[in-house]
Amino acid sequence: MLPLEQKVLERIKPSLKEKEKLEKTADYLMRRAIQIAKKERITDVKVQLVGSAARNTWITGTHDLDIFISFDPSLPREKLEEYGLFIGHELAKESRFWEEGYAEHPYTKMNYAGFDVDIVPCYRVTDASRIISAVDRTPFHNRFIKERIKGLEDDVLLLKQFMKAGGTYGSELKTRGFSGYLTELLIIHYGSFKNVLEAAAVWEPNQKIEFLKPTKEYSEPLQVIDPTDAGRNVAAALSLDKFCLFVDLCRQYLKEPNESFFVRKNPVPLSDEQVIQRMNKRTSSIIALKFHTPEVVEDILYPQLFKMQKSVEALLEKQDFQLIKSGIWVGKDVVLIIELENSQIATVKKHRGPPVWVKQHAEMFREKYTNRTDVFAFYIEDGKYVAEVPRKYTTASSLLENEIYNCSLGKQVAKNIKDEYEILSGKNILQIKDNDYRAFLNEFL
Amino acid sequence: MLPLEQKVLERIKPSLKEKEKLEKTADYLMRRAIQIAKKERITDVKVQLVGSAARNTWITGTHDLDIFISFDPSLPREKLEEYGLFIGHELAKESRFWEEGYAEHPYTKMNYAGFDVDIVPCYRVTDASRIISAVDRTPFHNRFIKERIKGLEDDVLLLKQFMKAGGTYGSELKTRGFSGYLTELLIIHYGSFKNVLEAAAVWEPNQKIEFLKPTKEYSEPLQVIDPTDAGRNVAAALSLDKFCLFVDLCRQYLKEPNESFFVRKNPVPLSDEQVIQRMNKRTSSIIALKFHTPEVVEDILYPQLFKMQKSVEALLEKQDFQLIKSGIWVGKDVVLIIELENSQIATVKKHRGPPVWVKQHAEMFREKYTNRTDVFAFYIEDGKYVAEVPRKYTTASSLLENEIYNCSLGKQVAKNIKDEYEILSGKNILQIKDNDYRAFLNEFL
Numbered sequence: 001m002l003p004l005e006q007k008v009l010e011r012i013k014p015s016l017k018e019k020e021k022l023e024k025t026a027d028y029l030m031r032r033a034i035q036i037a038k039k040e041r042i043t044d045v046k047v048q049l050v051g052s053a054a055r056n057t058w059i060t061g062t063h064d065l066d067i068f069i070s071f072d073p074s075l076p077r078e079k080l081e082e083y084g085l086f087i088g089h090e091l092a093k094e095s096r097f098w099e100e101g102y103a104e105h106p107y108t109k110m111n112y113a114g115f116d117v118d119i120v121p122c123y124r125v126t127d128a129s130r131i132i133s134a135v136d137r138t139p140f141h142n143r144f145i146k147e148r149i150k151g152l153e154d155d156v157l158l159l160k161q162f163m164k165a166g167g168t169y170g171s172e173l174k175t176r177g178f179s180g181y182l183t184e185l186l187i188i189h190y191g192s193f194k195n196v197l198e199a200a201a202v203w204e205p206n207q208k209i210e211f212l213k214p215t216k217e218y219s220e221p222l223q224v225i226d227p228t229d230a231g232r233n234v235a236a237a238l239s240l241d242k243f244c245l246f247v248d249l250c251r252q253y254l255k256e257p258n259e260s261f262f263v264r265k266n267p268v269p270l271s272d273e274q275v276i277q278r279m280n281k282r283t284s285s286i287i288a289l290k291f292h293t294p295e296v297v298e299d300i301l302y303p304q305l306f307k308m309q310k311s312v313e314a315l316l317e318k319q320d321f322q323l324i325k326s327g328i329w330v331g332k333d334v335v336l337i338i339e340l341e342n343s344q345i346a347t348v349k350k351h352r353g354p355p356v357w358v359k360q361h362a363e364m365f366r367e368k369y370t371n372r373t374d375v376f377a378f379y380i381e382d383g384k385y386v387a388e389v390p391r392k393y394t395t396a397s398s399l400l401e402n403e404i405y406n407c408s409l410g411k412q413v414a415k416n417i418k419d420e421y422e423i424l425s426g427k428n429i430l431q432i433k434d435n436d437y438r439a440f441l442n443e444f445l
Numbered sequence: 446m447l448p449l450e451q452k453v454l455e456r457i458k459p460s461l462k463e464k465e466k467l468e469k470t471a472d473y474l475m476r477r478a479i480q481i482a483k484k485e486r487i488t489d490v491k492v493q494l495v496g497s498a499a500r501n502t503w504i505t506g507t508h509d510l511d512i513f514i515s516f517d518p519s520l521p522r523e524k525l526e527e528y529g530l531f532i533g534h535e536l537a538k539e540s541r542f543w544e545e546g547y548a549e550h551p552y553t554k555m556n557y558a559g560f561d562v563d564i565v566p567c568y569r570v571t572d573a574s575r576i577i578s579a580v581d582r583t584p585f586h587n588r589f590i591k592e593r594i595k596g597l598e599d600d601v602l603l604l605k606q607f608m609k610a611g612g613t614y615g616s617e618l619k620t621r622g623f624s625g626y627l628t629e630l631l632i633i634h635y636g637s638f639k640n641v642l643e644a645a646a647v648w649e650p651n652q653k654i655e656f657l658k659p660t661k662e663y664s665e666p667l668q669v670i671d672p673t674d675a676g677r678n679v680a681a682a683l684s685l686d687k688f689c690l691f692v693d694l695c696r697q698y699l700k701e702p703n704e705s706f707f708v709r710k711n712p713v714p715l716s717d718e719q720v721i722q723r724m725n726k727r728t729s730s731i732i733a734l735k736f737h738t739p740e741v742v743e744d745i746l747y748p749q750l751f752k753m754q755k756s757v758e759a760l761l762e763k764q765d766f767q768l769i770k771s772g773i774w775v776g777k778d779v780v781l782i783i784e785l786e787n788s789q790i791a792t793v794k795k796h797r798g799p800p801v802w803v804k805q806h807a808e809m810f811r812e813k814y815t816n817r818t819d820v821f822a823f824y825i826e827d828g829k830y831v832a833e834v835p836r837k838y839t840t841a842s843s844l845l846e847n848e849i850y851n852c853s854l855g856k857q858v859a860k861n862i863k864d865e866y867e868i869l870s871g872k873n874i875l876q877i878k879d880n881d882y883r884a885f886l887n888e889f890l
Binding site: 201202203204205221240241243244245247248251281282283284285322324325339341342345346347348350355356357359362363366376380381382383394 | 646647648649650666685686688689690692693696726727728729730767769770784786787790791792793795800801802804807808811821825826827828839
């Protein structure tokens with residue numbers, strides 16, 4: 001371990017005091033859960049701490065407690081949900097704040113003594129390949145890691161911090177990066193932080209790490225077969241770009257190790273003048289679609305936003321607008337910001353038809369376009385008919401205004417856009433003053 | 446023959462008086478040529494009329510006389526040229542105007558009694574495949590057609606007029622259409638004007654008409670093996686677009702026969718206001734390169750101009766300007782006019798690099814672009830590195846001004862552009878008032 005890594009560890013490793021507090025809190029909550037169950041005559045209940053808190057692989061300041069309450073698989077689902085929520089709600093009475101979460105079934109989220117606590121009911125199945133609900137897998141993951149991670153915790157911490165700083169940590173659909181479990185598996189597989197980085201520096205898409213023989217073919221860039229379930233790729237959520245970004249960061253770090261690789265760089269918000277300066281340097285066209293952020297969880301929201309983004313990009317490109325890039329900012333509002341070569345394009349469009357010698361098609365094309373009164377010209381070029389036709393949309397904003405509802409938007413996004421949206425062009429994107437948005441512009445422009 | 450075709454024929458067929466005048470003139474010039482040769486003791490000379498005048502396939506008003514003076518193949522080339530020019534010059538003494546022409550060897554062009562007369566020396570070879578100079582072939586063509594064209598002259602006239610009106614007649618490098626000889630061969634092969642049109646309506650590139658078995662493979666769209674030389678494609682000069690244009694016109698005419706197909710449509714010159722109106726409708730960007738027309742014959746000039754056109758188009762497209770089309774006008778000046786989506790493009794350019802996992806290339810790309818101070822941003826997209834770099838040229842005029850000499854221009858064109866050129870943008874193309882140029886704009890815009 002490099003001295004700089006030691007230094008990073010000192011910074012990110014929880015103190016003994018912090019650990020004791022976590023253990024005490026977890027123990028208390030688990031004991032209380034059992035008491036509540038007993039009192040309510042809920043039998044055959046087991047309570048366990050899972051996740052990084054249980055494995056000593058949590059970074060200082062991240063106070064997540066995942067407490068799983070497991071039931072026998074014979075218990076009907078409604079009962080499992082009822083019991084799970086009951087215990088959760090009872091526990092929550094001691095919390096500062098709580099709400100109901102929903103994954104495959106409902107669970108309780110609360111803030112207790114500074115900890116983000118999830119009380120999750122699950123089935124205690126005999127084998128991870130026979131799970132009833134997705135969360136049933138977690139205890140198996142927990143056991144697999146706990147049995148192997150001893151002595152490697154510091155390496156996990158370094159890798160997690162490296163990924164957090166680089167923006168590749170987190171398997172939720174907003175990030176599409178590496179999950180905590182995946183990080184731990186990588187350390188177990190390669191043996192150390194350094195080994196993971198050296199291996200990843202030469203990863204290629206279709207990279208396989210087979211704790212078990214896979215039972216099917218995968219197409220994801222990284223394929224880590226779950227040691228507790230041969231039918232599952234632990235890295236299924238990892239996107240190609242996050243995969244590549246991690247590879248890229250590994251190479252850079254190995255070439256010139258530096259503490260900055262463990263520090264998340266937050267862009268500073270740009271002032272109006274700074275944004276204008278950036279735009280004047282690029283001389284491209286900026287257009288933005290703004291609407292109220294749907295009130296749904298991120299794992300539902302982000303796939304819809306990405307779908308909208310792809311769909312709007314495709315719409316623009318199909319209508320001959322030349323896309324440079326687009327980005328999404330989410331705050332109170334969603335802003336889809338799009339950079340184009342030019343938001344205004346020529347009216348005349350060269351529409352290429354079939355080769356003249358493909359008689360039937362050629363005649364149909366000729367018939368169609370020479371009968372139109374709006375055709376600028378009709379001629380032959382490189383053996384093909386060409387009709388010069390007027391474009392329907394010559395500005396990106398008129399295109400968006402007229403065709404946004406024909407894009408694939410996702411349910412909640414579509415609804416909110418229908419309610420109200422705004423299209424901002426050029427300097428009008430400065431109407432939004434939000435600091436986080438201005439920081440986003442710093443990255444985008 | 447359709448009544449309308451009869452009517453066209455009446456218009457384009459030379460009158461008896463016109464024919465008599467042509468015959469008389471040709472006879473006189475041929476007799477004089479023999480006299481001159483005799484007087485100068487040039488022996489073993491034969492004189493003959495060739496071309497459409499000799500075959501009764503000329504259109505009223507086109508007064509071309511091609512008089513070939515043939516010598517024995519044993520005569521040295523210098524002697525052939527000397528004798529040929531001597532006879533030509535002597536004949537020219539009676540002409541209103543004359544000059545020296547140059548194909549493979551020099552010949553005499555003159556205007557005599559309203560006729561454009563060429564006095565061309567050639568070798569009297571025994572077989573067209575054993576010619577010494579390209580013109581030696583002509584007497585063979587002449588004989589082949591004369592022996593077969595009797596009774597088909599009217600069909601040739603119609604086809605020639607149809608091609609002239611449609612812009613597909615003329616095998617010179619400016620036009621790249623059908624030669625007179627090719628037109629006659631088509632009539633002989635298919636049997637009539639109507640048959641040619643019906644056949645051509647379903648022509649496809651690689652169309653073969655084999656008067657003889659070809660001795661090699663051809664790649665031209667139309668392949669008519671010369672009946673006097675199996676090693677030659679009579680339609681070698683025909684471009685794909687002229688081939689297609691002819692096919693297109695044949696189909697249209699057969700669908701709705703109309704006298705207008707035999708009348709050349711000359712576009713009317715546009716006024717300033719009309720040009721501006723057209724430009725405002727198209728909302729594209731127009732830019733033009735103007736320079737003095739090199740004083741070389743068209744068959745040398747046009748290939749250079751087309752080469753320049755292709756090269757300038759490629760330059761613009763390589764630098765991300767989106768070409769709609771370009772055109773060339775030739776008068777006192779040459780004007781290369783170019784229509785672009787936009788003559789101004791964004792400064793920022795997305796330069797896509799290799800996939801991140803192609804380690805060596807990826808590292809070189811990263812090294813190169815992250816060390817540049819002018820890079821706007823460096824990131825990963827779709828698994829590839831992207832460097833946002835500033836474009837060197839953001840206006841088409843600055844690009845042309847700086848890079849025109851790096852284009853393939855051809856010798857004389859390059860020289861004249863070096864001497865002086867001008868780049869006209871937008872409405873500045875109206876600086877040129879020439880009527881023919883304004884008619885060209887009518888076709889272009």
